[in-house]
Amino acid sequence: MSVDTDVMWLDEHRLVSLTELVEISGLTESELLELVHAGVIPARDPGPRFTFSARVVTIARTACRLRDDLELDARGLGVALRLLERVQDLEAEIARLRAQLPRS
Amino acid sequence: MKYTDYYAALGVERGASADEIRKAYRRLAQKHHPDVSKEPDAEAKFKDIAAAYQTLKDPEKRKAYDALGARPQGEEFRPPPDWAREHAGAGPESGSQFAFDDVDFADLFGRFGAGSRAGRGGGRSYAEMPLNGQDxxxxxxxxxxxxxxxxxxxxxxxxxxxxxxxxxxxxxxxxxxxxxxxxxxxxxxxxxxxxxxxxxxxxxxxxxxxxxxKPHRLYRATDHDLYLDLPLTPSEAALGATVGVPTLAGMVNLKVPAGTSSGQKLRLGGRGLPRARGGAGDLFAVVQVAVPGSLSERVRELYRELGELAESPRRHFTEGA
The missing domain is CATH 2.60.260.20 (Urease metallochaperone UreE, N-terminal domain)
Structure with a gap:
């Protein structure tokens, strides 16, 4: 079994194109663009050739799952994704504060 | 293979209408979807619900499922002879020789139902259809x-x-x-x-x-920063000290300034987790002034003496009142 060197870090350093994001996420281009215009998926370079930080791959894949599994339309997706992002931000903040508390 | 009761998974009767099935799925999916739910077993629960719905919402797959008969959940069984050919779009050459040992219901209905439709509609058999692998x-x-x-x-x-x-x-x-x-x-x-x-x-x-x-014996991580409890004796905290602190790269000496109180964070720059593109987070030593539970007579005497000289740290409770 060989070691797979091709590991893509889904973080802010790595960029993906619109075409890549469509292929990876399972969303259509128009669905993605709707989420971009709604401000739910932030574009790094909002020119005619969109690029995104690879961090948004996770958001776009979540959007695709919610679309398929909960049969949500673009507006429903926008609201759900915004709320999920807020929950994640709050959870990260709690984790950050907890780390600073003494253990005992 | 083990029988899975899809009607029970959705909580509907075997004779439920398509609308009842859709409503039951929507209700359960919203509750158990792993992106939304915090239940520890949400993933598994949702998988069962989704597999049930994928089969029961499709009239042909539902017919194929119903042809297996009603059985108790989890019962070991084999589909009747010719079931695969009649319902699942398998070619005549494979017929009843299908082995059903290494699969579960989700595999069976998830993959071959699609084949049966394509086989009839497009004139291409399932075995020729390009199919993307799963993520x-x-x-x-x-x-x-x-x-x-x-x-x-x-x-x-x-x-x-x-x-x-x-x-x-x-x-x-x-x-x-x-x-x-x-x-x-x-x-x-x-x-x-x-x-x-x-x-x-x-x-x-x-x-x-x-x-x-994973939780660590010493460190608590948040992003690239690490936090570590640093117990100090009251005299180390009051007078200052140089103490050894464990970092991920080994022990380092940390200078504790005089007059350090519990809860203060002493930063060891760049001693946290490395960043993928260079640099590293910090390690914060969170001071805890540790007072021994039992004191010898001599130590007790010294603390008494200290106590007589100490200023109250609670003057602000009454100041300006």
Whole structure:
């Protein structure tokens, strides 16, 4: 079994194109663009050739799952994704504060 | 193979209408969807609900499912002879020789139902249809030391593949992935093409790793920073001291300034987790002034003497009142 060197870090350093994001996420281009215009998926370079930080791959894949599994339309997706992002931000903040508390 | 009661999974009667089935699915999906629910078993629960709905919402798949008869959940059984040919779109050459041992219901209905429709509609048999492989998302828990040094993960997964006869089969899928230093809690990685294999020219699925850091004996990690409790004696805290502190790179000396109180954070710059693109987070030593539970007579005497000289730290309680 060989070691797979091709590991893509889904973080802010790595960029993906619109075409890549469509292929990876399972969303259509128009669905993605709707989420971009709604401000739910932030574009790094909002020119005619969109690029995104690879961090948004996770958001776009979540959007695709919610679309398929909960049969949500673009507006429903926008609201759900915004709320999920807020929950994640709050959870990260709690984790950050907890780390600073003494253990005992 | 084991029988799965799809009607029970959705909580509906066997004679339920398509509308009742859809409503039951929507209600349960909203409650148990793993992106929304915090239940520890949400993933598994949702998988059962989704598999049930995928089959029962499709009239042809539902007919094929109903043809298996009603059985108790989990009962070991084999589909009747010719069931695969009549309902599942298997070619006549495979007929009743289908082995159903290495699959579950989700494999069976998820993959061959699509084939039966395509076979009739497009004139192409299921065995020729390009089919993309599935993506997999796998949670992985690693030690803080491994996040610091980098590590190689060996994942032993199971995926469903379609064999030459068009038959779904569970096969082991082993992946070895090198994780460079710099992963943090919540880090996500994508391994392109490392999901299940595509069939007939379909692209391979991807593998996603969701990394969490295991709780550590000493450190608490948040992003690239680490926090460590630093117990000091009252005299070390009052007078200042140089104390040894464990970092991920080994012990370092930390100068504690005189007049340090409990709760203060002393920063050891760049001693946290490395960043993937260079640099590192910080290590914070959180001071805890530790008072021994039992004191010798001599120590007690010294504290009494100190106490007579000490100023109250609570003057602000009454000042300005």
């Amino acid at each position: 997999f998302e796998v949670p992985v828990s690693i030690d803080i030391e491994d996040a610091y040094r980098g590590t190689t993960l060996e994942l032993n997964l199971q995926v469903t593949e379609i064999d030459a006869q068009g038959q779904p089969r569970r096969v082991p899928h082993n992946v070895k992935a090198r994780i460079a230093p710099g992963a943090v809690d919540g880090q996500r990685l994508r391994l392109p093409g490392k999901g299940s294999k595509g069939v007939n020219g379909g692209r391979n699925g991807d593998l996603y790793l969701d990394i969490t850091l």
